[in-house]
Amino acid sequence: MDEPITEQVKALRAFNRSYTRSTGLLEPYLDSALSLTEVRVLYELAHRAQSAASEIGRELGLDTGYLSRILKRFEARGWLQRHSSPADGRQQDLRLTPAGHAAFAPLQQKSRDAARALLERLPAAERVELVDAMAKVQRLLAPPAASAAARPRTAVLREPRPGDMGWVVQQHGELYAREYGLDARFEALVADIAARFVRNFQPGWERCWIAELDGERVGSVFLARKSATVAQLRLLILAPAARGMGLGGRLTDECLAFARTRGYRKMVLWTHSCLTAARSIYAARGFVLTKSEPYEDFGQSLVGETWELKL
Structure with missing residues (x-):
């Protein structure tokens, strides 16, 4: 590996360590018994009227078996309902129950409060600078799209x-x-x-x-x-x-x-x-x-x- 890319890899890893420490990702996520992945699955379910497990798996890049186990745990807690898809009887549509939404809502607010607390440490001008920098990182690391219409x-x-x-x-x-x-x-x-x-x-x-x-x-x-x-x-x-x-x-x-x-x-x-x-x-x-x-x-x-x- 040549010297410039070696140093860039080190810089990226240092950024990852700093970011996870600042945002508390190394602690129990949002003081809940759920893992970060489980909360992300809850997020996807809460913000879709209904969806198939395959859609959530693609969105989050999750192994099918791992996602299936998470969904079964949610179902056992009364957070998730399954319905046969009217478009394809071989698939099941997933939908959060009212109990699932009630479980997700405080996690959503805790996440927003934590982000607010992190940003409030900075002066207003530096907050704008940080948000612009994050948007640039997101844009540069986004997977290439086949066309403008396909971009997220x-x-x-x-x-x-x-x-x-x-x-x-x-x-x-x-x-x-x-x-x-x-x-x-x-x-x-x-x-x-x-x-x-x-x-x-x-x-x-x-x-x-x-x-x-x-x-x-x-x-x-x-x-x-x-x-x-x-x-x-x-x-x-x-x-x-x-x-x-x-x-x-x-x-x-x-x-x-x-x-x-x-x-x-x-x-x-x-x-x-x-x-x-x-x-x-x-x-x-x-x-x-x-x-x-x-x-x-x-x-x-x-x-x-x-x-x-x-x-």
């Missing part, structure tokens, strides 16, 4: 920045008008909700997440404090171009994880019966429909629904 897409959830609230209002106005025929009064309602959230924001008890795909805003969700024990999920939305990737589930999971770590006992939300994709996300995580009421507003005949989940 980068989805992130972040805190809101100036201009995001206007985007949230615009997206609700445009999408609900186009897909459900709601008039401008609905956009006004969303603008009022967003304005009150910003004006009355309670740090430590409320959060907003903005979803980005390849650097473009594609979704949002808000967690508002309804009472000392009740949190309210609001303004969950996903642009059409980002649907089918599990981002709606990720946004919902962030709300649930945050609510549980803050000691809320219940989460509530209000939605419409026509929002079938959102209702599927809520039902999969154990939300229960507690009230359904027809009404006339926004230029349409609608059915409003209240859903609740005990945390």
Whole structure:
């Protein structure tokens, strides 16, 4: 091996040692009884409406037998359900149960809290420098793609920045008008909700997440404090171009994880019966429909629904 590559190998290994020490990967992962691999499998299951074991195995590069043993352990704990695939009866679709989502949510929040604590050690300018450097590392080490369309897409959830609230209002106005025929009064309602959230924001008890795909805003969700024990999920939305990737589930999971770590006992939300994709996300995580009421507003005949989940 020539001298330059030898030194580069040493530098890469030194970086790996430093990174694993800084992020605590050598300790029991997230103070849980699960291994890092098991948590990664849980992550993939939680952020897919359903998937085959082969898909998860390819994504994580896991041996089939090893993955099968992990899935059997999850199933024994009541975290996993299997269903025959409608597309191929020889395959089984995997889906997390509400108990599985409940087990995953605190791990998700612990991971985010650990990353936040690591970044908060740095001044703001150095945080930007670090994130840019990590993005470059990720890009350089990504496997070569056959075409631009085949390249993996980068989805992130972040805190809101100036201009995001206007985007949230615009997206609700445009999408609900186009897909459900709601008039401008609905956009006004969303603008009022967003304005009150910003004006009355309670740090430590409320959060907003903005979803980005390849650097473009594609979704949002808000967690508002309804009472000392009740949190309210609001303004969950996903642009059409980002649907089918599990981002709606990720946004919902962030709300649930945050609510549980803050000691809320219940989460509530209000939605419409026509929002079938959102209702599927809520039902999969154990939300229960507690009230359904027809009404006339926004230029349409609608059915409003209240859903609740005990945390």
